[in-house]
Amino acid sequence: MYFQGTIRKELSFKGIGLHTGRMSNIMLLPAPPDTGIIFIRDKIGKSFNIDQSLKEGRGIKAHISNIIETNNALTIGNENYSVKTIEHFMAAFYSLGVTNLYVVVDEDEMPILDGSSKEIVKKIEKAGVVIQNAICTPVYLPYPLWVEKNGSYLIALPSSSFKVTYTIDFTSKSKAVGTQTAQFVVTREIFKKEIAPARTFGFYEDIEKLKSYNLARGGSVENAIIFTKDGMINKGLRFSDECVRHKILDLIGDMALLGTRVVAHFIAYKSGHTLDIEMVRKIAKSMRRTRHSNKVPPDLIKRKQREFNIFRKKINL
Numbered sequence: 001m002y003f004q005g006t007i008r009k010e011l012s013f014k015g016i017g018l019h020t021g022r023m024s025n026i027m028l029l030p031a032p033p034d035t036g037i038i039f040i041r042d043k044i045g046k047s048f049n050i051d052q053s054l055k056e057g058r059g060i061k062a063h064i065s066n067i068i069e070t071n072n073a074l075t076i077g078n079e080n081y082s083v084k085t086i087e088h089f090m091a092a093f094y095s096l097g098v099t100n101l102y103v104v105v106d107e108d109e110m111p112i113l114d115g116s117s118k119e120i121v122k123k124i125e126k127a128g129v130v131i132q133n134a135i136c137t138p139v140y141l142p143y144p145l146w147v148e149k150n151g152s153y154l155i156a157l158p159s160s161s162f163k164v165t166y167t168i169d170f171t172s173k174s175k176a177v178g179t180q181t182a183q184f185v186v187t188r189e190i191f192k193k194e195i196a197p198a199r200t201f202g203f204y205e206d207i208e209k210l211k212s213y214n215l216a217r218g219g220s221v222e223n224a225i226i227f228t229k230d231g232m233i234n235k236g237l238r239f240s241d242e243c244v245r246h247k248i249l250d251l252i253g254d255m256a257l258l259g260t261r262v263v264a265h266f267i268a269y270k271s272g273h274t275l276d277i278e279m280v281r282k283i284a285k286s287m288r289r290t291r292h293s294n295k296v297p298p299d300l301i302k303r304k305q306r307e308f309n310i311f312r313k314k315i316n317l
Contacts, residue, residue, distance in 0.1 A: 001135045002261065004099040006030045008128035012044075013119070015111025018085055018200070018224070019073060021217030024107035028124075031100040033134035036259060037062040037093055040104045041081040050102060057081070062090060064257045064280050070273040072215055074254060084109040087253030087273070088200075092120040094256035095191035097129055099136060115199035115223040117249060121192050138261040139287055142296040143304035146311055147278045152270040153315060154279050159265040162186045164251060166268045168244045173203045174227040180244035186252065195252070197238050198245035201225040204233065251276055258283060267317070 011028040027044050039060045042053045053059065060066055060076050060083060069075035073085040089110055093101060113119045146155040163185045170177040184190050202216065202224055210216035219226075225242065226233040239245055247268070254276035255262055262283060268275075 001137055002097075004033050004132045004134045004136055005097040005129045006032075006035075006100040006132060007098060007124060008130050011123050011127050013111055013113065013123070015113050016218040016223070017107060017109030018112035018115075018218050019215045020084070020107065020109045022107050022109070024105055024109060024111050026106075026110065027104040029102040029104065030130070031102050033100060033132045035100040035102075037090070037099070037101050037103065037256075039076065039083045039086065040102055041083060041108070042104055042106065044104055044106050048104065053104075062086065062257060063259050064277065064284060067257065067277055070277050072210070072273075074257070074273055074277070076257075082108055085112065086110055087250050088113070088117045089120055089253070090256040091191075091249050091253035092117040092124060092196065094252055094261070095186065095188055095196070096121065096124050097131075097188070098124065100132065112200070112218060112223045115201075115225070116246070117196040121196045125192075136260050138263050139258065139283060141262075141264045141283070141286065143301045144308040145279065145282050145286065146308065147275050147282060148311075148315075149275060152272070152275060153268070154271040154275045155267040155317075156262075156279060156283065157265040157267065159263060161265075162261070162263055163265040164248050164268070165265070166244050166248050166251065167270070168247055169270055170203075170227075170243070173205070174229055174232075176227050176231050177201070177243050180241045182241050182244045182248060184248065186248075191252070194239075195245055195249050198242045198249055199223070199225050199238065200246055201227060201243050204228045247271070255280060269315075 007028055007030050013026045017024055025044050040053050041058050058081055060078050062076060066076040068077045074087045075082055075084040083105055141156055141158045144157050165183040167181040169179045171179060184194060204226055221234045254273060258280050
């Protein structure tokens, strides 16, 4: 078990949306225990009222039940409102222990800032995180889970810590990225120093195609690393393996949509938002299956392990 938390005081951010290209303003407000992370689509100003906004259906809980899009970014929504590109903020909330929060945003996309979670972490730590008198129960996996598609996969193994082993392969896109592998036991300090500063990235050859789909309209070297076939347009990297670290950041933000902490060892190969969210749904299904039982049937664990061993052989793991 762990204690819930919220921020000590109000925070604000302003910046361009990576995909919409529109400026957005956001306000983070403390929330009471058991609220969760609630995004609110509304105007920010003196007339803003949380209760009224929620009454009008402007609130969207950051939960897998509200995911409406996973291509190129994570989007949540309800019948009337949606918010795109929430993963960098969610990763910071998750890693800093912020479990209850109101996130008011006046546009349909979160600001990309510098393409990482660095500024988000800095501002939250400066404001402070308040421990609340309520607890959450983390999820421990009783057996392996996995998802795969077109040669990509994401595995979740039982573990005593939140660990990520991630491999990317963009050799066909850019020699400057190539194949990268990174592994971290994700703690607050590790996230802050080794993962949060890693920026989002893309490829010069894809820019026009993305823009034709109304994507990446706010992208620039100010908020993303742009790679060419043989190099990069930006002046430098924050880490030699910055790209795979950013994919780990995205994975953490996606896992936060489970609504509680998950203790597992994630092994990812060329994964992304779509596979990540498929895994979140699979973990949630596992939670529902075992919720009313203090002990998972041994036969079920053995069967899942046998199935996983077959999968391991298939992918040569």
